[in-house]
Amino acid sequence: MKSPRTMRRREGGYNLVEVLIAMAILGTVLLSIATLFVFGRRNVYSGKQLTRATSVGTHVSEDLQPLSMSQVLEYFTISATEPLSSNTVAGRAYPNSFIRSTADLSKDKATGPMYLTRWKTLLPQSRMQDGKVTLVFTPRNMGTANNPTTAAVMQIRVITQWDEGARDRNVAVDVVKFNRNF
Secondary structure (H helix, E strand, C coil): CCCHHHHHHHHCCCCHHHHHHHHHHHHHHHHHHHHHHHHHHHHHHHHHHHHHHHHHHHHHHHHHCCCCHHHHHHHCCCCCCCCCEEEEECCEEEEEEEEEECCEHHHCCCCCCCHHHHHHCCCCCCCCCCCEEEEEEEEEEECCCCCHHHEEEEEEEEEEEEEECCEEEEEEEEEEEECCCC
């Protein structure tokens, strides 16, 4: 027959300290795994938004590619008196430029293809929070001082902007137009 002292040792379980240490280790591991899921979901969402913005920027640049310089000037109501100034878009300064944006459709030529209006429909609020397309026109080698219509080259930067949580995001695509009339 076994003594009660031997039985107590074999039937003895875990003491409170061992249980608390095991729970702390398990809690730390579970919290780390949960955090990975949260960050993973956030990164997938961010990647989806970046893909959408890149797609819109590519679409806009493809719309601009076949246009001649005179069509660009006409469709975006760029005149000889267009004031050149320093503009800041998405945190970057563009000296001697002017802008057109889907945030302000007043410069969208009603008799033309109305590109800005069409591009605005590519960024509904349900798909991109505060999404907008901004075109930064920078004329180069102007024949007449401060007259963008006489520029030999027009650099157009297409910037797709949106809000993602607490930060502003953007994607930029460049298009260059040459004025064949000069």
